[in-house]
Amino acid sequence: MSTNNTTTYSTFAVLFYINRQKVKKNGLCSLMCRISINAEIAQFSAGIDLDPALWDAKVYRMTGRSRHAGEVNHHIKQLTEKIHQFHKEILDEQGYITAELIKNAVTGIGRKKENxxxxxxxxxxxxxxxxxxxxxxxxxxxxxxxxxxxxxxxxxxxxxxxxxxxxxxxxxxxxxxxxxxxxxxxxxxxxxxxxxxxxxxxxxxxxQGILRKNPFATFIPEQPPRKRRHMTQEELDKFMCTPIASKALCHTRDMFVFSTFTGLAYVDLCNLSLQHIYKERNGSMWIRIKRQKTGSECNIQLLDIPIQIIGKYKPEQKGDKIFDTRSITTVEVNLKKIAKLCGIEKQITYHMSRYNFATLITLSQGVPLETVSRMMGHKCFRTTQIYASLIRQKINEDMKRLSERIGRQYKLPDNETRDNDIKYQKTKANRIWKEEQ
CATH class of the missing domain: 1.10.150 (DNA polymerase; domain 1)
Structure with a gap:
């Protein structure tokens, strides 16, 4: 089982043998593979064990018709084909070949993922x-x-x-x-x-240098319609003010409201500890924390409501963590219950609190987009611009409601009425002028 490379190398051979010197407790020996190019040899385990009594060293195969023998021989065939494929690819790409390079490619040492x-x-x-x-x-x-x-x-x-x-x-x-x-x-x-x-x-x-250009660069996917992922002001008011007796639901609501007024994702809320809270000279309280998702830093000033929530749960603090949080699964289930109690028909997810912060709490109140981007820890400014588009959507919705509310209160006069008014004003003006004369 050898292949000659007459252009570059005189010999290139692949053979298999078993390591009879290391017989395992179960009586099996490891199958080894040896690659040789000219005088250089590289060998490694083929990752399979077999019975040495059934090994035919002349043809590098197992004898017999057992299922195990068939599997071993098929494995040898595939590995051989793989080695020859790497030999060709490495030689074409690098212009030279060594037994060690092929071994490393087969075993995955120092080789980039090509598929x-x-x-x-x-x-x-x-x-x-x-x-x-x-x-x-x-x-x-x-x-x-x-x-x-x-x-x-x-x-x-x-x-x-x-x-x-x-x-x-x-x-x-x-x-x-x-x-x-x-x-x-x-x-x-x-x-x-x-x-x-x-x-x-x-x-x-x-x-990783495997590709030089993006084959999908010109692909323009069909964009799905963007859904509104923030609450309306009326929904947020209901969510915050509806009486709830359950302590567990109140805890979930408070965490959601805290994120609504800080923009923290739930995983960052869970990580929030005393070291992330600091006080400025002017007395303002701030959060400085790195987002787990992106590693970017968030700097958020604490408003009155989140400060009150921190104070409310201070007696329940464990260690240096600000809040004793629940699993996100439990929180999402509780949010559905709260929405039902508040009469909110849309599905409320925890991530919606982050959208609330961007839309209702900051951008709609005149906070600049650049400031919101830094507070939310966005790596890409275009991510923050998504929220700006939601603000425009909110303005459109507000103006639509305004139009429906005042549409019947005001109307322009028809042409006949307007002509009569103009005629009356001219007659009145002429009469006043004559009287003054």
């Missing part, structure tokens, strides 16, 4: 390690879901288990969009979220 799903898996594994530390845990579920859809799409429409990143074209994401929209029947918001994540994988590949 889409391979890079996707690496991203998800790294993200999972950071989840709950500096990444929100709920997003790993979304990434894993998108991975499964991309994996199924590639297998169904391309007939392969993975696709090289360098072979990605604009048609790939266009077909994926159609797959989600037509075959799976997903809503516009879901499709938008999934394609954003897919494009993120391409950006990772560009950042």
């Amino acid at each position: 889409l799903l391979e890079l996707f898996r690496q991203h998800n594994e790294e993200y999972s390690k950071k989840a709950g530390i500096n990444r929100a845990e709920k997003y790993i579920v979304i990434y894993k879901t998108v991975y499964k859809h991309v994996e199924r799409f590639i297998l169904t429409h391309y007939g392969v288990e993975d696709i090289p990143l360098r072979k990605l074209e604009l048609s790939f994401i266009e077909k994926f969009d159609t797959y989600l929209r037509v075959e799976l029947g997903f809503a516009a918001h879901t499709i938008s979220t999934y394609t954003i994540i897919l494009r993120k994988m391409v950006r990772l590949a560009i950042g």
Whole structure:
């Protein structure tokens, strides 16, 4: 099982053997792989154990017709093909080849992820390690879901288990969009979220030097209609003022109101501790905290209501944490109950409090967009501009209600009435002029 490279190297060979010197307790030996190029040799474990009595060293295969023998021989065949593929790719890309380079490529040492799903898996594994530390845990579920859809799409429409990143074209994401929209029947918001994540994988590949340009750069997805994600002033008033007997629901409401007046996401509220609160010389109280999601710093002045909420729960503080918080699942369930008690028909989610801060508390009260961006810890100024568009939407809604309220109170005179008024005014003016003469 050897391949000659007559142009660059005289020998290139791949062979398999078993390590008979290290027999395991179960009587099996490790299967080893040896790559040789000219006088250089690199060897590594093939990651499988077998019975040494069934190994045929002449053909590098197991004998017999057992299921295990078939699996081992199939593994050897696939690994051989993989080694030859890496040999060609490395030689084409770098212009030279060594046995160690091929070994590292096969074992993944120092090798960049060349395929889409391979890079996707690496991203998800790294993200999972950071989840709950500096990444929100709920997003790993979304990434894993998108991975499964991309994996199924590639297998169904391309007939392969993975696709090289360098072979990605604009048609790939266009077909994926159609797959989600037509075959799976997903809503516009879901499709938008999934394609954003897919494009993120391409950006990772560009950042790692695997791709030189974005194959999806010219793709313009159909944008779903943006829903209003903040409460109206009337809804917020109901939410804050409706009497609630349950202590657990009151706690959830207070946390929501605190975030409405500070803009803190729930995970940052949970992390909020005494070290994040400081007092200026003029007596004002401030929060200085880094967002867990982005790592960017937020600087927020505490208004009267959040200061009152901190004081209310001071006796319940544990350690240096400002609040004894509940799980986000419990909070979301409680918010539904509170909305029902307050007579609010729309679904209330905790993240809506952050939108409330941007729209009702700051921008609509004349706070500049740049200041709001710093308080909310946005890395990109365009993110804050989304809230500005919501403010315009709110103004339109307010003006519509104003128009309905005063529309019948005022009206212009018709043409006949206006002509008679003008004629009367002229007659009156002439009479006054004659009297003065």
